Amino acid sequence: MHMHCENGVCRMVDDDEPTGNNGTAAEITIQICSGGNCFFKGAGKLSDTLKKVLGIAPGQTTEDGRIRAEMTGCLGACNEAPAVSINGKIHGNLTPERLEELLKSL
Numbered sequence: 762m763h764m765h766c767e768n769g770v771c772r773m774v775d776d777d778e779p780t781g782n783n784g785t786a787a788e789i790t791i792q793i794c795s796g797g798n799c800f801f802k803g804a805g806k807l808s809d810t811l812k813k814v815l816g817i818a819p820g821q822t823t824e825d826g827r828i829r830a831e832m833t834g835c836l837g838a839c840n841e842a843p844a845v846s847i848n849g850k851i852h853g854n855l856t857p858e859r860l861e862e863l864l865k866s867l
């Protein structure tokens with residue numbers, strides 16, 4: 762287990778976690794907020810969209826090791842719930858359709 766920081770976002774990473782081609786943690790980290798506001802405004806549907814588009818659930822990494830997804834606590838963007846962070850950039854007021862567009866652009 763070690764600390765991995767990327768674009769100002771730090772997290773603990775298992776040493777045996779699937780990694781990108783360069784041997785580091787995933788290139789892209791998606792964090793779905795599981796805080797109260799986001800939960801009540803549909804964060805669960807965003808997890809479904811993640812699964813549909815990338816084939817992974819929070820806590821998993823794509824087969825190529827490029828994209829990692831996880832649930833996280835409040836991102837501090839409650840007024841834009843539901844919110845997701847992609848490599849530290851907050852995307853708020855998300856609908857499943859908007860998240861799908863974002864994920865397809867990665």
Ligand code: FES
Nearest residue numbers: 794796799836838
């Ligand atoms: S509860 Fe999701 S950003 Fe605060």
